[in-house]
Amino acid sequence: MMNFVLKKLKVIWAVALVTYKEWSAYRTHAMVSIFVGPVYFIVQYFIWSAVYSGKTSLNGLELSEMLKYFGVTTLIGYLTMDFADWNLQMLVRTGKFLTFAIRPIHHRFFALSQKIGHRVLGLLFEFLPCLFIFTFVFRVNLRPANYGWAVISVILAFFMNLYMNYLIGMTAFWLVQASGVRSVYLLLQSVFSGGLVPLVFFPEALQKVLLFLPFQYVSYVPAMVFIGRYTLGNISLPIPQIVGLQALAVLITALVNELVYRLSMKRFTGVGA
């Protein structure tokens, strides 16, 4: 058992390190976020300051919580960002997936290790500089209501994003060119994960539907865990419960993922990539 874990850790370390080094060459691309993130935040700041004028709370959120929400979703985005869908789809379409199918490690595990390396880069060149700017220049209070739950929720969001994107990437085994599916999914995710506006702003009927969809666990749930209370579709849950629900959602997505992966392996054919 111990050997098994050690071996896995060694794989993660090796793949993550190589990915980190590979993408370090393009670190200035990641650093675009240091400009873009704060600029979007400034616009949000003035939009919501104007919208809140004369109002103390909108849909149960105060202005300071709203700003915290946007700051936190931006920062969480840097930690959980993922392109497993794009990558897997490219591997399937070009046939390069063959070289992964014959390796003695699961490709999803490889993708996870890659993501860890890539996100360490995001942590250094996107998350930390923007955290610094938000906290010391814009003076936004980004302290989570409870550090423990916030960290767990962000880690779960990290996995949720990976599993969902991997699932979308696997559609390529059936469709070969799955960029249309990807665009549609990315679009749905950008609206319904709460990145655009907190989900409590949507009509109540839609909020009820969103309760049962995976999108909220990527961004809205961890952001609300930071703020310290969770409401959607008139249902309020205590933080430990919503994080538990998030863990359950991640588990279900992981199981569906494995099931679809096994089905895809029966479909996949390739000749010498």
Added chain:
Amino acid sequence: MLKKYLLIYFECIKISVSTAITYRLNFLLDNFIMIVSNILFPLVTLLIYGSGAEFPGWSLYEVLLIQAVFTMSTAVANIFFNGLLWATMHHVIDGSLEIVLIKPVDCLFYLIASTVDFSSTSLLIGGIIMFAVALSHVGAVTALMVLQFIVLFLAGVCVMMGISLIMAATSFKWVGNSRLPEIFNSIKYFGRYPQNIFPKAISAFTSFIIPVAMIGYFPAAALLGEADVTAFAIILPCLAFTAAGVLLFRHMVHLYEGVGG
């Protein structure tokens, strides 16, 4: 000379249309994705007004009018000159810009003409519909207001073009950075909202330095009967911005070195 350029331009448009007809499904999908991904930002405005809040002094349709004008400007830019960035970036990465440079036409003209792309037609139509709906809710519009709108809208399109040129010029040095548009999109974001929500320093920046306020706000203000002398004075920085883009792009082409792709 002018006739030759016009002929080339129409030939390029013909090619672009035939490509769209040949790859019909792809063309329709591109159009669909383009419109759906752009209806997101009026959605935020709708949700804000839907929850009983507002931008002080602005009705829902007035804000939507600004955003409709912005959408139309984006569509025009996408169709007629936003392909410039990707074409330039591609040539710089491949080192194949010489192939364009040795042609007996102006390099910038050729790059813009050959990348005309009608995938944003749906966005243009969507923008116009949204514009018509918003306009029908904001009160009477006089012929003078329409004239003012057209002038300011064209100035806004010039700003879009300037941004496109500056991005393309940057791609000569910052090679292969597909995140370049994000930088300018974030600045353009200021142009999508009523300018009086921003402090003076920011609206001075969005009016005189990088005049993104001209893309959506000022043309819409003209239709609301609120275009004053300032709005027209800002046409000047808009033209200067475009000119700066052209000069910068030409300068970068001048610096370009290649050894035959």
